[in-house]
Amino acid sequence: MPPNHKEKRLNSYFQTIAPHYDLVNNLVSFGLHHYWRRFAVEKAHLHPGAKVLDVCCGTGQITRALAQKVGPQGFVVGLDLSPSMLKIAAKNLRDLDNPQRVQLLVGNAMDLPFPDNSFDRVVIGYGLRNVADMRRALHELYRVLKPEGRAVSLELGKPRHRLLNKLYALYSAIFPPLVGLLITGEQEPYRYLHRSVQAYPNPAEVSATFEKIGFTAVKCYELSWGIATVHTAEKPPR
Numbered sequence: 001m002p003p004n005h006k007e008k009r010l011n012s013y014f015q016t017i018a019p020h021y022d023l024v025n026n027l028v029s030f031g032l033h034h035y036w037r038r039f040a041v042e043k044a045h046l047h048p049g050a051k052v053l054d055v056c057c058g059t060g061q062i063t064r065a066l067a068q069k070v071g072p073q074g075f076v077v078g079l080d081l082s083p084s085m086l087k088i089a090a091k092n093l094r095d096l097d098n099p100q101r102v103q104l105l106v107g108n109a110m111d112l113p114f115p116d117n118s119f120d121r122v123v124i125g126y127g128l129r130n131v132a133d134m135r136r137a138l139h140e141l142y143r144v145l146k147p148e149g150r151a152v153s154l155e156l157g158k159p160r161h162r163l164l165n166k167l168y169a170l171y172s173a174i175f176p177p178l179v180g181l182l183i184t185g186e187q188e189p190y191r192y193l194h195r196s197v198q199a200y201p202n203p204a205e206v207s208a209t210f211e212k213i214g215f216t217a218v219k220c221y222e223l224s225w226g227i228a229t230v231h232t233a234e235k236p237p238r
């Protein structure tokens, strides 16, 4: 599918589901996505004062956690293609202690509007599966990361265990579209969710792609039997 076709389609999905995105996520993951995001943010190894980019920030759940970690001297940019998701993010971030240290920006992960070597950390949550070209997005993450900086990607995955894998595939083909239909009136975005998880490369392939781009110290953590994965990687020193 041509990149801008996928982007247009995703934009229309996220426009429809944005107001209910967090609620549906809570229901279909039984709250587990809070734990997965917390784990990913921990793996960013943040320090107060860090400058962080949250790519595909959506409704700002990860952006919020990052902003809390970097404190009043830090700075966090949340970037997303969908203005509808960013509108919800702005609401979700209103009560932060340091809202002036967070900037929300409409932008494309495959063409980041930042100079090379800009951020101490880049985080992408449930984003690599959704971008039209994962390699290009990873190139961009690498480019804007400072040398010795760290990248973290949180994604959905598939359990390795054969029986669990089958049960999970059945669950994700049926339950999220049903919940999506009941809450948002649409099931297509949640059918897409199932298809995109099935089509996403396995953790070793994703690690290999990070390495081909130039990242080092690539590690992968499989959470909840592999239903979620976190990749961490570093940009080598100059």
Ligand SMILES: C[S@@+](CC[C@H](N)C(=O)[O-])C[C@H]1O[C@@H](n2cnc3c(N)ncnc32)[C@H](O)[C@@H]1O
Residues within 6 Å of the ligand: 007, 010, 011, 014, 037, 055, 056, 057, 058, 059, 060, 061, 062, 079, 080, 081, 082, 085, 107, 108, 109, 110, 124, 125, 126, 127, 130, 131, 132
């Ligand atoms: C599943 S949501 C994840 C949101 C958030 N990171 C979270 O933890 O819930 C995926 C987000 O990626 C955004 N997105 C998809 N393609 C994108 C692109 N090429 N550039 C920037 N954002 C993109 C969508 O608009 C959507 O908000």
